[in-house]
Amino acid sequence: MIRVAVNGYNVIGRRVADAVTAQKDMELVGVAKTRPDYKAELALKKGYRVFAADEKGRKSFQAAGVACSGLSREMSSLADIVVDATPEEVGVANKEMYSDLGKSAIFQGGEEHDVAGLSFVAQCNYEKARGRKFVRVVSCNTTALCRVLNALDQAFEVERARVVIARRGADPDEYKKGPIDSVVLDPSTIPSHHGPDVNTVLPNFPVITMAMKIPTTHMHLHSLIVTVKDKGISDSRVLENLWRTPRLMFVDSGKQGFKSTANIVDYAREIGRPRSDIYESVIWEDSVKAIDNEIYLFMAVHQEAIVIPENIDAIRAMVGKEDKEQSMQMTDQSLGIRSSPK
């Protein structure tokens, strides 16, 4: 059994903790949190051991009468590997502690590539994480793009990809963030950081991204425009290639009635996904269009969930024995992700 600790228990940490618990070859040592809020109470109800981020945090747990098993350092020392899901820039500050303890650690996409030296998307570079002490799982948009762009590149050789990303303004529980009723350029300059971030996984991949924030909370929406060197592409050839690609979900606007991101969230609730989570990059089949040697498509990304399978696979790649196919299959089965091909 791989002993996993989860440091940080918010959007990603909570999901990783549940996903670790769902793996037959992993054991959750505990989760660490800064505050004894309702999220801590729910973790205790699930039977998770809850640790405080620091001494000050421990006192606030005591004051609130919420059980605390110690500090995150103690939790980390009990684990083979720590998934660091703390906020941006806190992860890099924790790195020294993991090093001191001789523990492996996985950081999230909010940290810079240099925190680990390897940025990870399972289907792109699983084997490169083998035996590494530190790995960074890239952010939601980068994960989604790497899955799809890598597949298109393998099949048709990408000459240039351009992606316009309409980002959800805030997660559903972030009640202070905007925008309301406006589009925020994110940033106004081109490219956005997403293209260069794809290059941390797929070096030198020719991709240019433009991003904006809009008043939604549930998913990002990507518009892809990809020129390929293969002059013989067609809608069906592109689709067949994507169908064979892991961790994509396909929806259709006509027959199935997926008119919007709202329908995808509704679907995830209806099939009983925990927290309505969608781990797949969601592609509208009826949007896939080949015009000359250019591929067009729409893709939706559930920002809170898409990196969860990657965190699980990164654990196995770093401290487990399974190869890429074995690990991805185990992860997918535990989370209810269909195995490809479609």
Added chain:
Amino acid sequence: MIRVAVNGYNVIGRRVADAVTAQKDMELVGVAKTRPDYKAELALKKGYRVFAADEKGRKSFQAAGVACSGLSREMSSLADIVVDATPEEVGVANKEMYSDLGKSAIFQGGEEHDVAGLSFVAQCNYEKARGRKFVRVVSCNTTALCRVLNALDQAFEVERARVVIARRGADPDEYKKGPIDSVVLDPSTIPSHHGPDVNTVLPNFPVITMAMKIPTTHMHLHSLIVTVKDKGISDSRVLENLWRTPRLMFVDSGKQGFKSTANIVDYAREIGRPRSDIYESVIWEDSVKAIDNEIYLFMAVHQEAIVIPENIDAIRAMVGKEDKEQSMQMTDQSLGIRSSPK
């Protein structure tokens, strides 16, 4: 004086009526409306003669005690030209009436190209409207795109333009329409209707559009990716060309602090534009980027206002004497649009 009647008094009609009133060479005969609502009352307060769309409408005006000068047919007979700003598909149904009366008429972009046989954007094809009985002013997105794409084509020869359009879900007063908190593909298939609509003004122009609706009410946001044949482009060459193009407004995210569409609306209110109207295609200067022979930029479009100058110019092109430059200058001066170059 050109006698102008405005049939339909909602988003476009109200603005055209005010713009006609602001022209030295035009006279507003009256406006026609279906219902005696607050918009009718405001028109009367401005001193406009208000006509009913039909007999049923006249009775509802009488019942409400709102002054009514007759039917839209009578209004049309008093005019040299009618600007038809009725809802989609009502315009085409009115065409027979205008023909019967021997009146010229301008239709809006909600109607098909065939309603008039000429789709109009002043700076692209003013002279083609000369002496025509019927002209169609294209919709907001098409107008904005034609201005910019035509300018880029003249300067650098466009090989292929791709545009991702994030459409405002509803106008500010459309309280029944959505979406709330989701992105609606509009449609999921590619291209959206906007590309073909550009081709009604610029035949065979190589443009492919993808569109979505988002939860905003104030502006559309276009992401442009334009490949040109000119291999010697640069950020500054592209900008200099755009600066020379009429009816564009330039904003900057850094120095000026235009971070979002909300800032543009706020700016329009602050400079005292009626109804906060923005008649220009608004381009973020700091977004303009040349990568190899590809141009990238963000553009915002005020859906309620951008076609107003085009309606005024179409009137002069059809029944006036001024040439393109004269008419555009008169229109721009009356509406407070800066004269190019920047």
